[in-house]
Amino acid sequence: MSKAAAATPLEDLVVLDFTRVLAGPWASLSLADLGARVIKIEHPNGGDDTRRYDLLPDGSGESAYFLAVNRNKQSLALDITTKAGQEVIFRLAAKADIVIENFRADVMTRHGLDYDNLKQVNESLIYCSVTGYGHSSPNKMVAGYDPIAQAESGMMWMTGEPDGPPLRTGISYADMFTGMFACQAILGALHSRTKDGLGQQIDIALLDSAAAVGANYAQLALLTGISPKRYGSEHPFVEPLGNYECEDGLISLICGNERQWQRFCKEGLERPDLLKDPKLKDNASRVLNRDYTREIISSILKQKTKSEWIEKLRAAGMPVGIVRDLVEALAAPELRARGMVHTTTHERLGPIEQIASPMHFSRTPTASLTAPPLLGQHSRDCLAFAGLSHNEIEKLIQDGIAVETRE
Amino acid sequence: MPPPLNGIKVVDFTRVIAGPVAALILSDLGAEVVKLEHPQGGDDTRGYRPPDYKGLSPAFLAYNRGKQSVAIDLQTSSGLATARELINKADIVIENFSTGVMAKYGLDYDSVRRPELIYISTSAYGRDGPFAQQPGYDPVVQAESGYQSLTGHPEHEPVRTAIPMTDVTTGLNGALAALAALWRRKKTGLGQFVEAPLYDTGAFNTLPLAIQRMLGGQNPTRLGNADHWIAPSNSYIASDGELVVLTAADNKQFKALFSLIDRHDIVGTSDYLTAVGRLNNRDKLDKAVQAAIATAPAADWVTRLREAGVPVALLRETPEAIESKETKRRGLTGRAPHPTLGDAPELGPPFRLKYRGTKPAQGAPTLGQDTDKVLKRWLGYSEAQIAEINGTDNLS
Numbered sequence: 167m168s169k170a171a172a173a174t175p176l177e178d179l180v181v182l183d184f185t186r187v188l189a190g191p192w193a194s195l196s197l198a199d200l201g202a203r204v205i206k207i208e209h210p211n212g213g214d215d216t217r218r219y220d221l222l223p224d225g226s227g228e229s230a231y232f233l234a235v236n237r238n239k240q241s242l243a244l245d246i247t248t249k250a251g252q253e254v255i256f257r258l259a260a261k262a263d264i265v266i267e268n269f270r271a272d273v274m275t276r277h278g279l280d281y282d283n284l285k286q287v288n289e290s291l292i293y294c295s296v297t298g299y300g301h302s303s304p305n306k307m308v309a310g311y312d313p314i315a316q317a318e319s320g321m322m323w324m325t326g327e328p329d330g331p332p333l334r335t336g337i338s339y340a341d342m343f344t345g346m347f348a349c350q351a352i353l354g355a356l357h358s359r360t361k362d363g364l365g366q367q368i369d370i371a372l373l374d375s376a377a378a379v380g381a382n383y384a385q386l387a388l389l390t391g392i393s394p395k396r397y398g399s400e401h402p403f404v405e406p407l408g409n410y411e412c413e414d415g416l417i418s419l420i421c422g423n424e425r426q427w428q429r430f431c432k433e434g435l436e437r438p439d440l441l442k443d444p445k446l447k448d449n450a451s452r453v454l455n456r457d458y459t460r461e462i463i464s465s466i467l468k469q470k471t472k473s474e475w476i477e478k479l480r481a482a483g484m485p486v487g488i489v490r491d492l493v494e495a496l497a498a499p500e501l502r503a504r505g506m507v508h509t510t511t512h513e514r515l516g517p518i519e520q521i522a523s524p525m526h527f528s529r530t531p532t533a534s535l536t537a538p539p540l541l542g543q544h545s546r547d548c549l550a551f552a553g554l555s556h557n558e559i560e561k562l563i564q565d566g567i568a569v570e571t572r573e
Numbered sequence: 574m575p576p577p578l579n580g581i582k583v584v585d586f587t588r589v590i591a592g593p594v595a596a597l598i599l600s601d602l603g604a605e606v607v608k609l610e611h612p613q614g615g616d617d618t619r620g621y622r623p624p625d626y627k628g629l630s631p632a633f634l635a636y637n638r639g640k641q642s643v644a645i646d647l648q649t650s651s652g653l654a655t656a657r658e659l660i661n662k663a664d665i666v667i668e669n670f671s672t673g674v675m676a677k678y679g680l681d682y683d684s685v686r687r688p689e690l691i692y693i694s695t696s697a698y699g700r701d702g703p704f705a706q707q708p709g710y711d712p713v714v715q716a717e718s719g720y721q722s723l724t725g726h727p728e729h730e731p732v733r734t735a736i737p738m739t740d741v742t743t744g745l746n747g748a749l750a751a752l753a754a755l756w757r758r759k760k761t762g763l764g765q766f767v768e769a770p771l772y773d774t775g776a777f778n779t780l781p782l783a784i785q786r787m788l789g790g791q792n793p794t795r796l797g798n799a800d801h802w803i804a805p806s807n808s809y810i811a812s813d814g815e816l817v818v819l820t821a822a823d824n825k826q827f828k829a830l831f832s833l834i835d836r837h838d839i840v841g842t843s844d845y846l847t848a849v850g851r852l853n854n855r856d857k858l859d860k861a862v863q864a865a866i867a868t869a870p871a872a873d874w875v876t877r878l879r880e881a882g883v884p885v886a887l888l889r890e891t892p893e894a895i896e897s898k899e900t901k902r903r904g905l906t907g908r909a910p911h912p913t914l915g916d917a918p919e920l921g922p923p924f925r926l927k928y929r930g931t932k933p934a935q936g937a938p939t940l941g942q943d944t945d946k947v948l949k950r951w952l953g954y955s956e957a958q959i960a961e962i963n964g965t966d967n968l969s
Contacts, residue, residue, distance in 0.1 A: 230785035320894035324735035336723025353752035374923035385635035388918035418716030495719030524773035
């Protein structure tokens with residue numbers, strides 16, 4: 167445990183993490199941030215694929231992608247295709263609470279590391295599989311990736327300008343939702359376990375998760391069979407909502423209820439006359455008269471700068487913000503004021519900044535951040551934790567079944 | 574087997590999307606969620622119409638299945654007293670009002686705290702600091718977090734995503750924090766105050782791209798349907814005008830793709846055998862794939878590419894997605910009883926717990942539908958006390 171004195175919410179839990187790329191690692195990131203000991207088991211030959219994505223320009227050989235989603239984890243570089251490697255996993259499983267893996271549906275079975283085998287050594291084990299389409303799907307052997315799930319779930323269809331093509335979200339949201347749902351299910355299963363001591367198997371799919379967040383659009387499609395169109399930055403059910411041009415760029419605003427609309431017109435735009443216009447009288451009317459509404463608002467907003475409007479509209483109690491690029495966003499006072507940026511010390515890179523967990527606990531804080539590991543940085547530690555003797559550990563390393571990286 | 578949170582009581586003051594998503598997850602996992610709504614109109618999303626369905630709002634129906642609606646007016650003394658009594662029976666309170674509202678009613682954490690109570694606040698910018706008073710909604714935080722600037726085509730303006738990503742992920746983090754706090758309570762008996770603000774989640778979600786910048790890299794831009802790390806990964810137009818989405822994320826998939834389209838010259842170029850090498854040649858690779866995809870209809874490509882082991886999809890509209898064989902086979906859609914619709918279609922939770930299922934779906938409640946039932950069962954109210962809470966309004 168690090169220097170933090172207070173207990174973290176999940177500090178007594180041990181997670182064996184076989185996941186790579188984003189969906190699975192996003193799940194284990196939350197578990198790690200919440201204080202669980204996450205042992206990331208990577209192939210000695212290169213490890214997680216993302217270690218080789220878009221390398222940093224500094225020649226360090228590190229990839230930003232890997233660094234982003236693997237902090238607070240320990241790396242055990244172990245070849246699980248070997249018998250000796252599999253034996254280590256059994257010894258770790260006996261001590262673990264949770265297994266997460268996101269291989270194709272047959273991989274863990276082929277290595278004898280599927281749920282039915284591992285539960286023989288630990289009946290309280292919670293075993294979460296993350297795949298593209300789910301273990302019960304006809305596509306269970308098909309690899310899944312974020313853009314595929316975004317396309318197949320309808321998420322891409324809904325996103326983009328009305329006259330432009332469907333658009334992928336700029337962040338891999340299908341992967342991230344999947345990771346978050348995996349986490350919810352794992353914690354749910356932990357609660358069940360306190361009743362009878364038994365673990366269980368959890369089956370999470372990228373496509374399920376992407377479909378599940380279709381929420382209000384999906385609900386409408388289910389009820390009526392109507393496909394939502396693309397509205398660009400606007401919203402099919404709410405007006406005003408979205409991006410508006412000011413004199414010097416874009417702001418984003420919303421009137422989430424009629425009280426906000428009234429304040430927007432009176433104190434924000436200083437146009438109380440708009441409240442008397444029958445075409446604007448309530449949200450339903452404004453949605454029906456969308457072009458008319460947006461034209462009036464835009465013509466007023468164009469007369470002042472972004473920062474003038476932000477000040478004025480915030481004073482009126484309106485939800486409003488500047489459309490920032492990522493550099494502006496990372497320098498934003500809101501982010502810094504919340505203490506959301508932490509510095510950790512990476513084995514090779516030295517100090518690096520990270521965005522902290524968005525969950526804030528009053529009594530049991532999230533884990534203080536430790537840097538993402540080098541491949542196999544914690545191999546020796548983790549093998550000792552599994553109960554292997556010094557000689558056993560040396561032999562695994564000599565045989566190349568486990569690998570240790572030192573700086 | 575009962576679902577995992579069977580027996581856990583949640584009092585839910587949340588409205589719109591982020592808070593209701595958190596309560597939805599707890600409900601799906603088996604908690605009893607009592608949604609307190611203002612008798613006049615209730616949750617704002619009940620008014621997110623048109624479009625509507627038989628007078629009801631799809632937005633409300635989507636995020637409130639499985640919850641019970643209790644309509645009470647916090648501005649009346651009896652309503653407020655009832656809210657306090659309900660909180661006293663609860664394991665978890667969730668709220669997402671503007672900062673100061675719960676305190677004004679004496680319902681903030683410090684006013685209602687008991688050692689075992691878990692109190693979740695999904696505010697906009699957090700409950701303390703210089704921005705605590707600022708209201709926030711999904712489109713605003715999509716804009717401020719830099720996320721919007723990453724979505725869209727490079728030559729066009731940024732686009733908000735149709736699905737309210739910041740809201741939904743904030744709700745998921747709120748539920749996750751509640752589950753973690755419950756786990757800790759099992760060990761120690763102690764609850765706590767937990768915050769999962771919209772803005773913090775919005776920023777956290779940019780992590781994979783943000784860290785690149787934080788390490789001194791370039792300011793990432795929007796790339797249309799291409800990926801920031803993987804090439805080729807994009808949407809391509811087939812001969813029938815339909816869009817095919819594919820991604821070749823590793824060497825195996827890369828070789829399979831370019832062998833299938835007979836571009837052995839590309840397969841044989843050593844520059845392309847690393848992720849970085851492919852990324853540096855994104856345009857060239859995209860052009861080669863587009864030229865091939867344009868020669869046959871989309872459905873053919875999906876079959877052929879899938880056989881070759883390349884992750885691929887036909888771009889679907891929402892109804893196609895919902896009615897697809899994958900969605901059906903996974904049992905994601907179903908119907909749930911609803912008081913006025915008879916039954917309503919549902920899109921189930923995306924997790925499967927093998928031995929203890931999630932809770933069977935119930936349709937979203939009408940406003941105040943469960944007031945009488947909850948007040949009797951939780952608080953043992955008499956008919957007369959219930960009549961006082963209900964006033965003279967007919968709340969059904």
